[in-house]
Amino acid sequence: MGKVAYRCVECNEKASELHRDYSNGILKITICESCQKPVDKYIEYDPVIILIDALLCKTQAFRHILFNTSLDIHWKLCVFCLLCEAYLRWSSLHGSKQSSDPADIIRYTKEWEFYGMFGLAALELSAFCCGVLWFLWMVVGRLQGRTVELRLLLRALLLSCYGKVLFIPAVIWENDYSPLCLGFIKLFVLTSNSQAIRVILNSSRRLSLTAVCVGLLSETCMAQAVTRLPWSIQDMLTFD
Ligand SMILES: [Zn+2]
Secondary structure, three states, X not given: OOOOOEEOOXXXXXXXXXXXXXXXXXXXXXXXXXXXXXXXXXXXXXXHHHHHHHXXXXXXXXXXXXXXXXXXXXXXXXXXXXHHHHHHHHHHHOHHHOOOOHHHHHHHHHOHHHHHHHHHHHHHHHHHHHHHHHHHHHHHHHHOOOOOOHHHHHHHHHHOOHHHHHHHHHHHOOOOOHHHHHHHHHHHHHHHHHHHHHHHHOOOHHHHHHHHHHHHHHHHHHHHHHHHOOOOHHHHHOOO
């Protein structure tokens, strides 16, 4: 599989295998030498249980996903989440002038605004990731002298943005609580991001929260820059 080291989901200790395959068809889960618990109990679990534990931001579930699986969907997931976010922004642009005329729907699909919103969401996500990675590289890599695997961190950040998928139901089932729902979704995504950083670096909660705040600041600056610059892309897009 090309995987060198797994991690114990309980204590983060490195392990060479998750289970041992005895030739007579018996599989035995490896026990961690450090904490004497199964290295990865999740290999026996149903994916739904793993997803629920990940939704609850359990450290063990995050370690299982980020270290012990070769889940390689982060770029696809990132594009899908950006599409969800673009749809949310685009639909809020048109929220006041909805029409049930089919011709209008067809015209809407041709609109460049949607792609523009996708571009803006991508720009803001890039700013967020760059802010987080820069901060961690400076603090953990430079000040603490530890190796920071930026590739692993980026994968963890992108995977932990999966909560943005919830933007779609929040827009579809639009109600009076929508701004509150969107706020909760954003908070959930940031909590997941923070937990992912904490798991990858095995760091304190304070460090991962600070990194997320730096990322959020960078994202906000980018959003402000895009709306305020004289050649504002957003003005060109929302030109009526
Ligand atoms: Zn252990």
